[in-house]
Structures are given as C-alpha cells and as structure tokens.
Amino acid sequence: MIKKILIANRGEIASRIIRSCKKLGIQTVAIYSEADQKAPYVSMADESYLIGPPRVNESYLKTEKIITAAKEAKADAIHPGYGFLSESDQFAEKCRSEGFIFIGPTAEVMRKMGSKIEARKAMQEAGVPVVPGTEGAVATIEEAIEGAESIGYPIMLKASAGGGGIGMQVVQSDEELTKAFESNSKRALTFFGDGSMFMEKKVENARHIEIQLLADNHGNAIHLFERECSIQRRNQKVIEEAPSSFISDKTRNAMGEAAVNAARALGYTNAGTIEFLVDKDENFYFLEMNTRIQVEHPVTEEITGLDIVEAQIQIANGEQLGITQDEMHINGHAIEVRIYAEDPVTFFPSPGHITIFEAPEGEFIRNETAVTSDYDVTPFYDPMIGKLIVKGINREAAISLLKKALKDYKIEGIKTNIPMLLSILENEQFQNGNTTTAFVQEYYLPQVQTK
Amino acid sequence: MQEVKATMAGSVWKITVKPGEVVEEDQDIVILESMKMEIPIGAEDDGTVKEIKVAEGDFVNEGDVIAIIE
Numbered sequence: 001m002i003k004k005i006l007i008a009n010r011g012e013i014a015s016r017i018i019r020s021c022k023k024l025g026i027q028t029v030a031i032y033s034e035a036d037q038k039a040p041y042v043s044m045a046d047e048s049y050l051i052g053p054p055r056v057n058e059s060y061l062k063t064e065k066i067i068t069a070a071k072e073a074k075a076d077a078i079h080p081g082y083g084f085l086s087e088s089d090q091f092a093e094k095c096r097s098e099g100f101i102f103i104g105p106t107a108e109v110m111r112k113m114g115s116k117i118e119a120r121k122a123m124q125e126a127g128v129p130v131v132p133g134t135e136g137a138v139a140t141i142e143e144a145i146e147g148a149e150s151i152g153y154p155i156m157l158k159a160s161a162g163g164g165g166i167g168m169q170v171v172q173s174d175e176e177l178t179k180a181f182e183s184n185s186k187r188a189l190t191f192f193g194d195g196s197m198f199m200e201k202k203v204e205n206a207r208h209i210e211i212q213l214l215a216d217n218h219g220n221a222i223h224l225f226e227r228e229c230s231i232q233r234r235n236q237k238v239i240e241e242a243p244s245s246f247i248s249d250k251t252r253n254a255m256g257e258a259a260v261n262a263a264r265a266l267g268y269t270n271a272g273t274i275e276f277l278v279d280k281d282e283n284f285y286f287l288e289m290n291t292r293i294q295v296e297h298p299v300t301e302e303i304t305g306l307d308i309v310e311a312q313i314q315i316a317n318g319e320q321l322g323i324t325q326d327e328m329h330i331n332g333h334a335i336e337v338r339i340y341a342e343d344p345v346t347f348f349p350s351p352g353h354i355t356i357f358e359a360p361e362g363e364f365i366r367n368e369t370a371v372t373s374d375y376d377v378t379p380f381y382d383p384m385i386g387k388l389i390v391k392g393i394n395r396e397a398a399i400s401l402l403k404k405a406l407k408d409y410k411i412e413g414i415k416t417n418i419p420m421l422l423s424i425l426e427n428e429q430f431q432n433g434n435t436t437t438a439f440v441q442e443y444y445l446p447q448v449q450t451k
Numbered sequence: 452m453q454e455v456k457a458t459m460a461g462s463v464w465k466i467t468v469k470p471g472e473v474v475e476e477d478q479d480i481v482i483l484e485s486m487k488m489e490i491p492i493g494a495e496d497d498g499t500v501k502e503i504k505v506a507e508g509d510f511v512n513e514g515d516v517i518a519i520i521e
Contacts, residue, residue, distance in 0.1 A: 092468075190482075191489065234488070339488070348459035349486035379461050379510075383486040396458070 002026060002077045002091045006070040007045070007083030009368035012386060013232075014041035017079050021185050022307035029073040030409040031066060033059035035378045039370070040353070047073050052257040054380045060084045063091055067098050077101035077316060079309075083382065086292040087114055103316040105269050105291050109400040110289045111258070112266070116160070116198060123286040126265035131277065131285040133200035145174055147199050154401060158180065159188035159195075167191070168235065170202050191327050203277045203285060205436050208232070210243050210275040211259035211409045213268065214311050220321040221263045224300045224308075225330055230435040231345050232423060238417070238440075239424065240296035242303050245395050245433040251282045258284075259323075271297075271312045277404060278439075287350045295338065298366060298389045302334035333395045335402050339386040340417045345448050350415035351379040360408035364391045364401060377414055386415070395433070399425055423447065453495050455518040457511040461485025466507055466520075474499045480518050483511065494520055 018041065030045035035054035042048045051071035052059035059065070061084060072076055078095045080103070082087035082420050089107040096102050098372075104110070113119045117137075120130050134147045137160045140222070148155055157180055159167030167188040171177040181197060189195035208228045215221035227242035231236045231271045259274040273294050297308045315321070336381040341350050345404045353376045360368040369386035371377060377385060390405055392398030409418055424430050429443050433435040436442075464484035468474055479491040480500070498520040507519050 190467070343459075346458070348490065349488055351460050351485060370520065379485040381486060383488075 002313060004029065004073065004075045005072060005077045005079050005103070005313070006031065006066070006075040006100075007041075007079050007081060008060070009084055009086070010036055010039060010041065012041075012368040012383065012384070014039075015370070016307055016368055017081060018044045020032055020307055020313065023307070024310060024313060029069065029075050031060070031336065033068050033380075035380050038375065040372055041370070043048050043157065044274070046235060046407055049073065054127075054378060056084065056380065063094055067094065067100075070095075070100055075100065077103055077228065077313075079103040079312070080292060082290075082292050082295055087290070089114065090117050093286070101316050103247075103312050105272060106267070106350050106427070109266050109268055110291045113291050116288070119289060120286070121140070122256075123289075124263060125292040126262040128274075128286045129284060130261050131200045131203060132382075134198060137196035137198055141178055141181050144177055144197065144199065148174065148177055151199060151201050154204065156202040157184060158199045158200065158202045159184060159192060167197070189447070203279050205278040205280045206230075206436070207244070207246060207279075207435065208237075208275065208287070208437055209255070209278045209284070210273050210294075211255055212294075212297070212308070212320060213259055213263050213272045213274065214315070215263050215269050215272070216315045217269050217318055217319050217322045220324075222264050222321065222323065222325045222328060223259050224304050224306065224328060226252060226255060227296055227299055228435065229296060231430075231439050232437055233420075233440045237296065238340075239335065239337050239421070240299055241333065241395070241398070243333065245333075246435070247278065247282055251278075252283070255284055262286075262289075263320070270315050273309055295384070295387070298337050298368065298387065299334040299336045302366070302389060302391045303330050303332055304328060305331065312441040313342075332391050332392045332393050333398045334389060335395075335398045336387055336389045337402065337406070337409070337421045338384050339388060339421075340383045341414050342383050342417055343415050344417045344420040347417075348384050349379065351377045351383075352414040353377075354411060355413035356410055357412075358410040359386065359388070360405040361386045362405070365405050366390070385411075386399060396431075418434050420444065420448075452501070453498065453520045454516045455480050455492060455494060455520060457483060457515045457517055458488060458492060459483060459485055459520070460512045461488075461490070461510070463505045463507050463509045463511060464489060466503060466511055467491075468503070468504060469502050469508075472499060474498060480520075481505065484510065492517060496520070512519050 006029040030048040051065040085091040089110040107394040112152040185195040212224040229240040231239035276284040
C-alpha cells in the first residue's frame with residue numbers, strides 16, 4: 001500500500017498531485033531547486049527537500065539526488081509528473097531497482113514509445129494507422145529525395161533528435177527539400193549534436209486529437225475519450241478541449257478502440273495518451289504516445305468525473321480499475337487554456353517579477369496555478385504559470401464562460417499570452433470549430449501582425 | 452555599425468562567431484536560452500564582428516547589447 005509519495009516535479013503539476021494524495025490520505029514529499037524555494041507546491045507538501053541549483057540538469061533531472069531524497073523521506077512511491085524525468089525509462093528502472101513504486105508504465109514500454117521509429121513499428125503491428133514516412137533516419141540529401149519520391153509532397157521534415165519544433169519544416173518540392181535539408185540538418189547538428197533527419201507525409205488541415213487511456217496490472221484497459229489540442233504555437237499546445245466538436249461518434253469509437261488495442265498489444269499499464277493527427281475526412285494517424293500524465297488531463301476529468309491522478313496511484317498500488325468502458329460517458333464540454341509568461345505576439349519568454357496574480361473564481365471554473373502575487377518567474381523552466389479550465393453544458397457555453405473568466409484574470413508585472421487567448425476565443429473560425437494545427441499561423445498571427 | 456540586441460531575457464547558451472569574423476545578414480551570432488526555448492539572434496546586416504559583449508552562461512535582459520558588428 002502506498003503511504004508516502006515523492007513528487008519528482010515542480011509547479012502546478014506538483015500541486016495537482018499533492019491534492020489527490022491528500023484526498024487519499026497519502027503523505028507527500030516535494031523536491032525543489034534553489035529557484036523554487038518560495039513555490040506554492042513546496043509548502044503544500046508534508047515534507048520538502050532542496051535538491052540543487054536552479055538549472056534542471058543540476059536539480060530536477062538529477063536522478064541520484066531525487067532517489068536520495070526519497071530514501072531520506074522514507075517514501076514508498078515516486079510520481080514523475082510530466083516533462084523532466086517522466087518519460088525516462090532509466091529513471092523508472094532506477095526508482096524500481098531502489099525499491100520504490102514508480103507511478104507509471106514499465107520501463108520497457110517507455111523505452112519503446114520514446115523512440116519515434118520503434119513506436120511507429122509497434123503501432124503498425126498493433127493495427128494502428130501511421131503517417132506514411134521514412135522507416136528510419138535519412139542521412140543525405142540523395143536519400144531524402146529518394147524518400148520523397150515514395151512519400152509524395154508536401155512533406156514534413158523533422159530532426160531525428162529534435163524537440164520543441166527545432167529543425168522542423170514543411171517542404172513542397174525537391175528544390176525546397178534540398179535547401180531545407182541542408183539548413184535544418186546543420187541547425188540540428190548545432191542544437192542536438194545529431195544532424196540526421198526524418199521525413200513524414202504532411203497531413204494537411206490536420207487536427208491534433210488524442211485519446212486518454214487507463215490500464216491496470218490485471219489486463220483491464222479503457223479509454224476516457226478524446227481531447228482536441230489543435231491550437232498550438234511553436235508546436236506546443238495552448239488550448240485543449242474535450243470532447244472534440246469535429247469527429248463523429250463513429251470516429252470517436254474507432255479511435256478509442258484503436259488506442260485500447262494498442263495499449264493491450266504493448267502491455268501498457270497506468271495512465272497514457274495516444275496522440276493522433278486527424279485529417280478533414282476523419283482519417284486518423286498515430287503521432288506519438290505519451291507514457292505519463294499530460295498537462296491537459298483536467299479537461300478529461302471535467303467531462304468524465306474521474307480523477308486521473310487518483311487512478312494512477314490506485315493502479316500503481318495494484319488495484320483493479322473498477323470501471324468498465326460501458327460505464328464511461330461524456331458529460332458537457334470542457335476547455336483548458338495554458339497561461340504562459342510570454343509575449344502574446346512573438347511568443348518569446350517573459351520571465352520577471354509578478355506583482356499581482358489573481359485567478360478568476362466561480363462555478364465551473366477550475367484553476368491549476370504555479371505562482372502567486374509578489375513572485376519571481378525565473379528563466380530556468382517552462383513558461384507555463386497556470387492553467388484555466390472551464391466547463392459548460394456545451395461548447396458554446398464553455399467558450400462564453402472562458403471569455404468571462406479570462407477577462408477577470410489579473411496578472412501584472414510580466415507579459416502573458418492572455419490577450420492571445422482572448423483573441424482566439426473571439427475568432428469566428430474558432431467558434432465554428434475550425435481548429436486545425438495551422439490555426440495560429442492562418443488566423444491569429446495575420447490578425448495581430450497587421451495591427 | 453550595428454548593435455545586436457537580445458530579443459528576450461535569458462542566458463547566453465552558445466556564441467557562434469568570433470571577433471574579427473565576417474558575417475552575413477541573418478547569420479546566427481548567439482543562441483539565447485530562456486524557459487526551455489532556444490532563440491538564435493542573427494546579424495541584421497553583413498559586416499565584421501567587432502566585439503562580443505557577453506560570455507556563454509551570462510544572463511541578459513531584453514534589449515541588452517550582445518555584440519557589435521561593423
């Protein structure tokens with residue numbers, strides 16, 4: 001039985017996990033860097049341990065320091081949250097070999113899903129459709145052109161070792177491919193020390209729709225429907241909703257079934273998410289699997305009434321799921337917006353001192369925050385300082401409440417993306433559900449750049 | 452003469468040129484890092500790097516001068 005959990009994370013997700021632990025009567029242990037001494041989550045936990053200087057590779061990514069803290073605190077389980085070490089199979093393995101329960105799937109399945117190429121292969125074997133692309137990394141321009149011939153343009157060029165959108169570019173012809181390959185490969189080499197590239201068919205007018213999964217250690221697996229997360233900037237999500245207003249019930253069921261089948265085929269356990277690209281004809285293609293809790297999990301909680309963090313802990317405890325697919329129903333519509341400390345037009349980070357921070361409150365309004373008034377947002381971590389989640393009887397009601405709540409949000413001292421969020425919510429295309437991954441480029445940026 | 456300025460607050464992750472080096476318009480001069488984002492700062496015009504005012508690891512504020520190009 002889990003009695004004490006160390007949370008190997010920071011910010012809003014650490015607070016979120018502590019809340020579920022309190023509900024279950026489980027003791028909590030926080031870890032923090034020198035930059036996070038005053039963070040709200042640290043004082044929420046029953047115990048806290050300073051694990052190092054601000055930089056992540058000296059603190060939140062330091063496995064030994066985290067394990068030492070867990071031993072000292074006599075924790076029996078470790079929750080990795082999202083980001084940092086949450087998808088490191090080595091970290092999961094280390095936690096377990098040191099005698100802790102790691103709240104997540106097996107290291108083996110994490111390793112498999114962590115490799116773009118292996119994950120693709122595993123999904124194909126499980127009968128999940130994948131985007132047509134190169135089977136492995138492409139090292140030279142000649143190989144790239146050869147690959148392009150069989151895939152067909154437009155093509156999405158990606159750095160194999162990439163992340164955060166660096167080294168990614170859409171190309172329409174051999175000529176563009178040659179140019180883009182050279183510059184992106186060079187940039188990838190500078191950034192990641194690996195210049196090899198990867199090519200995929202560019203799915204046009206694509207939506208990003210993902211399926212939330214829960215699977216226990218007894219062979220039970222269910223899905224908690226989908227989240228649509230098409231509104232992105234710099235290839236990072238900004239607005240997420242559940243359910244998707246675009247897909248039909250038939251597609252919803254087919255995607256859910258494909259995801260559950262994949263989870264079974266992989267021997268997946270705990271909470272996980274399979275991300276898909278969905279084209280205008282509702283064809284869906286596997287994008288990647290996240291073997292952890294996701295930032296946008298609250299929208300699923302709002303429409304299903306489940307507590308996903310609680311489910312993660314119960315599964316890690318060896319308990320049965322206790323719910324079946326037939327018992328799952330969608331109730332209402334939920335939308336989450338991520339509040340980023342950044343310029344609303346250039347999206348460049350805006351660290352600094354927050355003088356006033358007042359989140360809106362009210363019925364059907366939920367806040368997950370990482371900061372307070374009179375608080376320093378440091379440049380060391382992700383710019384997300386909070387999430388605002390609302391629920392309505394339908395999408396229209398949710399949008400209307402979200403607009404009201406965002407207008408009541410008060411953050412002074414730093415720049416935030418709230419003006420961007422409001423502008424998107426006012427956009428007719430968004431209101432009509434015309435939400436593709438190109439939304440920000442097609443509708444938002446032209447609007448603000450002409451002003 | 453042109454001043455290459457930081458477009459955001461963050462730390463200097465990499466300096467990609469040396470004083471005396473001839474650079475072209477848009478060529479990366481330094482790469483800044485802030486909040487998990489790496490932003491290359493490029494030259495606005497062709498020229499020669501006269502001075503680099505920062506070192507790798509330094510913290511800069513938005514608008515700080517990073518390098519001077521002639």
